[in-house]
Amino acid sequence: MRLRNFLAIPLLLTAGIASAQTPARLSIWDGVYSEAQAARGHTLYMQSCARCHGAELAGTFETPPLVGRFMPYWSGSTLDALFDYVSTSMPLDRPGALGAGANADILAFLLKSNEIPAGTKELSAGNLKSIHFESAKPRRVRK
Numbered sequence: 001m002r003l004r005n006f007l008a009i010p011l012l013l014t015a016g017i018a019s020a021q022t023p024a025r026l027s028i029w030d031g032v033y034s035e036a037q038a039a040r041g042h043t044l045y046m047q048s049c050a051r052c053h054g055a056e057l058a059g060t061f062e063t064p065p066l067v068g069r070f071m072p073y074w075s076g077s078t079l080d081a082l083f084d085y086v087s088t089s090m091p092l093d094r095p096g097a098l099g100a101g102a103n104a105d106i107l108a109f110l111l112k113s114n115e116i117p118a119g120t121k122e123l124s125a126g127n128l129k130s131i132h133f134e135s136a137k138p139r140r141v142r143k
Contacts (some may be wrong), residue, residue: 026130028079029137031119033108038118041109044102048091057113067113075135080128083107100125 026032046055052063059065074082087103089095098106104123112118123131 025132027132027134027138028111028116029134030131031117032079032121032127032131033111033116033118033123034120035112035118037105037108037122038112039109041105041107041112044098044106045109048098048102049106052092057110066110070110071114071135074133077133078129079107079123079131079133080125082133083125083128104128 045057049066053059053066054063057066057070064070083103086107087096087098087100091097101124104125108118108123
């Protein structure tokens, strides 16, 4: 009995370490951009995107809105999918013309415009794969 308990200790410690090292799932709802970044993104959006998507992000007959029904379309993906699309396809008259920093700022503005809360860190091309895009705020499970 003691030997079995003794042998179980390393397994329990390993499981505890593994669960402690597993990062929590990061969501767009976790404050993944800053207010300053969204403000820069607003300026860039007005310069490069508003002529097609509108100043209010409502879209037109030919271009989709970037608020409202925009959210469910990207739900289930990670933020890098949207970033890659914007980076390679927009603006329509000059696809790929904006740099990674400008596209991250515009993405921050889109999140803010869809009432996703800001945080203290800024989005960057390097951290987008770990941020899950969920159209509805996830419910936190109490432990």
